[in-house]
Amino acid sequence: MTLDDKAIEILKAIDRAGDLTVDEFVSSRGLYVNSWAPTFTKLRQNGLITRTGEKRRTSHGAEAFVLTLTQAGREALAEWTVPTR
Secondary structure, eight states, X not given: OOOXXXXXXXXXXXXXXXXXXXXXXXXXXXXXXXXXXXXXXXXHHTTSEEEEEEEEEOTTSOEEEEEEEOHHHHHHHHHHHSOOO
């Protein structure tokens, strides 16, 4: 998977803030979930993030899975953020 700007922003957010839901990510940034949900799905399908098993209430009252970085996600983020000379 090639990391695009959205994917990198998601990985950085989970790395900085810790485990979070899609709703927590988009709500904290004033974004639309429909625009970001496919990127979360791709990150999960590619093994860069995974569900923790925990659920939290969304801003609309529904339950949402909490997501965390996998080792592959940490490695991808580290590789992307390594400064070039």
